[in-house]
Amino acid sequence: MKNFFLGVDLGSTTSKAVIINEEDQIIGRGITNTRSNYSVAADIARDEAVFNGRFSILKKKLSGEIAARSEYKKYIDDLESVFQYEQFKVRLDKLGDELLKTCRSYFKEQQKQEEIIGHLRNIRRSFKPVIKHDYLYNNLGSRNQFFRDIVSEKYNEEVGKLSMSLFEPLMTVWDKSISPAENQLITFDFAELVQKAMDELDEKYKNIPDTYADNESVNFDAELNLLKGNYNQVSETLRKHIEEITRLDFKITNMTGTGYGRALLPFPEDCIRSEILCHAFGAHAIFPDTRTVLDIGGQDTKAIQVDKYGLVTSFQMNDRCAAGCGRYLGYIADEMSISLNELGPMALQSEKEVTICSTCTVFAGAELRELTNMGEKREDILGGLHKAIIMRAMSLIARSGGVFNEFTFTGGVARNPAVIKYLTHFIEESYGTDIKINIHTDSIFMGALGGAMFARRNIRAELPSKSGKKEFSNESSAAN
Amino acid sequence: MKTQEQEVVKEKSMLIQKEMLANLFTELSNSRETGKKVVYTFVPGNLTELILSFDMLPVYPEINALQSGMRKKSAGYIRDAEKLGFSEDVCTYVKCDIGMMLNGNIGPTGEKLPPPDLLLLSYTGCFTFMKWFENLERLYPGVPVAMLHTPYQEDGNVTPEQIDYMVKQLNEDVIPKMEAVSGKKLDMNRLSQMMVNSATSEDLLVKILQSAKNKPSPIDAYFAGVYYIGPMFTAFRGTSEAVDYYSQLNNEVQDRISKGLGPITPEGEIGEEKFRLVVEGPPNWTNFREFWKIFYDMGAVIVASSYTKVGGVYDLGFRHDPAHPLESLSRYCMGCYTNMNLPQRVDLLADYVTEYSADGFLINSIKSCNSFSAGQLMIMREIEHRTGIPVGFIESDLVDPRYFSYANIKNRLESFFQMLEQRRIIMSQEQR
Numbered sequence: 036m037k038n039f040f041l042g043v044d045l046g047s048t049t050s051k052a053v054i055i056n057e058e059d060q061i062i063g064r065g066i067t068n069t070r071s072n073y074s075v076a077a078d079i080a081r082d083e084a085v086f087n088g089r090f091s092i093l094k095k096k097l098s099g100e101i102a103a104r105s106e107y108k109k110y111i112d113d114l115e116s117v118f119q120y121e122q123f124k125v126r127l128d129k130l131g132d133e134l135l136k137t138c139r140s141y142f143k144e145q146q147k148q149e150e151i152i153g154h155l156r157n158i159r160r161s162f163k164p165v166i167k168h169d170y171l172y173n174n175l176g177s178r179n180q181f182f183r184d185i186v187s188e189k190y191n192e193e194v195g196k197l198s199m200s201l202f203e204p205l206m207t208v209w210d211k212s213i214s215p216a217e218n219q220l221i222t223f224d225f226a227e228l229v230q231k232a233m234d235e236l237d238e239k240y241k242n243i244p245d246t247y248a249d250n251e252s253v254n255f256d257a258e259l260n261l262l263k264g265n266y267n268q269v270s271e272t273l274r275k276h277i278e279e280i281t282r283l284d285f286k287i288t289n290m291t292g293t294g295y296g297r298a299l300l301p302f303p304e305d306c307i308r309s310e311i312l313c314h315a316f317g318a319h320a321i322f323p324d325t326r327t328v329l330d331i332g333g334q335d336t337k338a339i340q341v342d343k344y345g346l347v348t349s350f351q352m353n354d355r356c357a358a359g360c361g362r363y364l365g366y367i368a369d370e371m372s373i374s375l376n377e378l379g380p381m382a383l384q385s386e387k388e389v390t391i392c393s394t395c396t397v398f399a400g401a402e403l404r405e406l407t408n409m410g411e412k413r414e415d416i417l418g419g420l421h422k423a424i425i426m427r428a429m430s431l432i433a434r435s436g437g438v439f440n441e442f443t444f445t446g447g448v449a450r451n452p453a454v455i456k457y458l459t460h461f462i463e464e465s466y467g468t469d470i471k472i473n474i475h476t477d478s479i480f481m482g483a484l485g486g487a488m489f490a491r492r493n494i495r496a497e498l499p500s501k502s503g504k505k506e507f508s509n510e511s512s513a514a515n
Numbered sequence: 516m517k518t519q520e521q522e523v524v525k526e527k528s529m530l531i532q533k534e535m536l537a538n539l540f541t542e543l544s545n546s547r548e549t550g551k552k553v554v555y556t557f558v559p560g561n562l563t564e565l566i567l568s569f570d571m572l573p574v575y576p577e578i579n580a581l582q583s584g585m586r587k588k589s590a591g592y593i594r595d596a597e598k599l600g601f602s603e604d605v606c607t608y609v610k611c612d613i614g615m616m617l618n619g620n621i622g623p624t625g626e627k628l629p630p631p632d633l634l635l636l637s638y639t640g641c642f643t644f645m646k647w648f649e650n651l652e653r654l655y656p657g658v659p660v661a662m663l664h665t666p667y668q669e670d671g672n673v674t675p676e677q678i679d680y681m682v683k684q685l686n687e688d689v690i691p692k693m694e695a696v697s698g699k700k701l702d703m704n705r706l707s708q709m710m711v712n713s714a715t716s717e718d719l720l721v722k723i724l725q726s727a728k729n730k731p732s733p734i735d736a737y738f739a740g741v742y743y744i745g746p747m748f749t750a751f752r753g754t755s756e757a758v759d760y761y762s763q764l765n766n767e768v769q770d771r772i773s774k775g776l777g778p779i780t781p782e783g784e785i786g787e788e789k790f791r792l793v794v795e796g797p798p799n800w801t802n803f804r805e806f807w808k809i810f811y812d813m814g815a816v817i818v819a820s821s822y823t824k825v826g827g828v829y830d831l832g833f834r835h836d837p838a839h840p841l842e843s844l845s846r847y848c849m850g851c852y853t854n855m856n857l858p859q860r861v862d863l864l865a866d867y868v869t870e871y872s873a874d875g876f877l878i879n880s881i882k883s884c885n886s887f888s889a890g891q892l893m894i895m896r897e898i899e900h901r902t903g904i905p906v907g908f909i910e911s912d913l914v915d916p917r918y919f920s921y922a923n924i925k926n927r928l929e930s931f932f933q934m935l936e937q938r939r940i941i942m943s944q945e946q947r
Contacts, residue, residue, distance in 0.1 A: 434892055
């Protein structure tokens with residue numbers, strides 16, 4: 036039986052899980068923005084990583100066939116996307132239940148209650164097919180979108196179409212229902228959901244010609260075209276493999292918890308490690324020549340110096356103030372009424388960054404309104420804000436001793452293209468163009484990856500605990 | 516009984532010290548009746564033997580401030596000083612001290628402190644001391660001020676000219692003012708006799724601090740160290756009580772070495788010594804016990820620290836000299852840690868790392884203390900570069916509880932200790 040290793044990173048904004056195999060390869064990734072309960076967040080992220088792991092094992096197993104027949108890959112990718120939709124649907128039902136429950140307890144008056152419930156039903160009826168379509172045809176599941184973000188965007192859209200007098204009651208019901216729905220740990224039956232997803236795919240492929248007719252904007256997709264009229268045969272060939280990974284006993288041999296909530300994880304004490312070590316180790320695992328790591332997370336920024344073993348030699352973190360971190364961007368996005376994902380691309384459009392003097396999140400909001408009133412372009416204001424974030428990070432990097440080759444950027448904020456633009460500019464300006472800058476697509480998972488790496492590599496190197504101490508003293512005397 | 520179990524473990528030397536301090540504060544509160552004159556002065560570069568030789572009593576405002584911090588009174592004092600107009604960025608020792616005066620000048624033992632008869636500004640290294648006394652001068656109008664200017668060791672050494680300059684200040688300004696206030700003539704023999712006691716105590720203190728070279732170290736040279744330096748850095752240097760105290764303490768330490776025991780903590784014996792650290796910077800006083808606990812819970816022992824050298828770096832060899840009292844007072848003032856230039860500090864700390872076999876180097880940077888914090892990042896990088904051991908950096912404050920964030924500090928220290936542990940394991944695997 037194969038051994039798998041789990042790393043869980045409980046951040047201030049999101050919780051991440053990564054599963055690796057004995058060869059240090061990433062097998063599964065899971066992420067959630069649930070944050071009311073760390074234990075539930077860890078479980079949600081882990082389950083998601085295990086599901087993702089099953090799909091990637093499937094792809095690995097079939098790698099030979101996939102190389103020869105690209106429709107296999109297409110089928111499996113689609114299957115995972117629809118599988119995610121099936122999960123989404125279950126949670127959406129939970130949200131529906133919560134909304135009804137809230138409505139009944141909140142609106143005592145029968146008539147009002149029925150009116151709101153009627154609107155809720157309509158809202159759901161109109162956005163559900165849109166979301167389904169996004170999952171099935173636009174790969175929504177792979178875009179790391181959270182349940183709350185997906186639903187709230189559509190919900191707000193629908194509420195916006197209704198009369199103003201409904202805004203407050205509908206938003207109140209939403210606010211009271213979303214967290215309980217989001218924070219529920221739902222035990223999904225993988226086999227059942229996979230079967231549903233396969234049925235759903237049959238429908239999708241059957242309708243391919245219609246889909247083209249319905250929507251001419253869909254680009255010609257060679258892989259999809261191969262599946263046309265062929266899907267039955269493909270799904271039958273793959274079925275036994277799918278059933279095999281469904282039955283696979285996913286044995287987590289060892290695990291490590293890290294991040295802000297690590298002390299609250301239901302893990303043994305010796306499986307808990309500081310996120311500084313984990314981010315450094317994760318960055319080192321992906322880019323072994325890393326010497327300086329910058330991690331910008333939800334509420335802290337860390338500049339970490341590592342040696343050739345991936346061991347931390349020193350680090351600096353922001354103290355007392357979290358301006359310039361992920362939450363800062365979240366706040367700015369809220370102030371501008373745009374989504375977090377739109378911030379970076381919009382800032383990239385900037386032609387002349389406005390100087391933002393403030394390094395305080397709350398003041399930056401005020402400054403933003405002031406600058407907007409003065410007629411500055413949104414893009415230029417956002418450019419300035421992104422630049423300000425990097426200026427702060429640069430000062431922290433300097434405190435930690437500067438940048439040494441290679442430089443690896445990790446954390447959720449590393450997905451923001453404008454942040455990358457300004458960071459690259461200032462690193463090159465201050466430390467020269469010879470510095471190799473590494474940014475990985477899995478940068479947000481770096482802490483969890485480092486945790487999983489510790490779980491695999493250092494099984495015997497536990498930190499303060501009774502068993503760990505004993506083993507350690509034996510080891511050191513043997514070394515001497 | 517539960518309360519007895521929770522009581523802090525105390526050794527005999529601790530009880531002696533407690534009694535010494537209690538007697539001093541009683542003497543201070545009775546000074547009006549006994550007619551003893553009171554001198555307000557500072558710890559780094561203090562002239563304790565000279566003050567005592569005139570039968571005057573010293574008061575150290577920064578000691579009162581740190582005591583107020585430990586007794587959870589500093590928050591209110593600082594608030595009152597800020598109400599008076601002191602900025603958020605002013606040294607919190609100063610604000611705590613001013614606040615204490617505004618609140619009736621009740622000292623750490625609950626007894627009222629007498630106002631000064633002389634303000635003796637013999638500061639070293641820290642220019643805030645000068646501003647502090649300018650404030651005290653206004654708070655106590657008419658009280659004479661004697662100023663002893665200590666030249667900074669800009670070039671890393673003490674020259675004969677600098678000694679002459681200081682002795683001249685002592686002869687022409689400090690001593691005449693002390694004579695005028697006390698009504699006594701300087702008794703050079705008495706001063707010289709006191710220096711015999713000073714040198715004996717200093718020998719013992721060095722022996723005690725250097726005991727941390729043992730493995731395990733019998734002492735914590737920072738958290739317990741701040742208690743060990745108490746009598747030496749304050750009102751007792753040059754007295755026979757100090758000699759008795761250090762003899763007793765040394766016996767206890769030697770006893771611990773022979774038994775192979777580690778340091779004693781407020782919760783009793785420390786467990787296994789897992790990490791040996793050198794620490795730069797003063798401790799936080801408002802959460803002193805909590806702060807210390809993070810270390811001893813992780814088996815971390817501080818084997819050497821710069822803070823325990825602010826009132827004299829005796830391990831570098833300086834002793835008060837009975838044959839040359841005024842010259843040695845001058846040398847003493849110029850030799851205190853904060854009067855050393857940055858390269859000297861780096862040398863000292865790098866030597867500590869080697870001599871005391873430290874696993875890690877940690878800086879506790881103080882938000883409101885410029886004299887300590889300036890240059891700390893450079894010091895840290897130099898130590899890392901020269902010794903190759905992991906370094907850590909945390910931030911807190913002296914006596915302003917608003918700047919002690921337990922969660923942040925614990926998070927960083929945990930990471931630091933895990934860094935040390937990981938390094939040890941990976942390195943031992945690499946060597947095999």
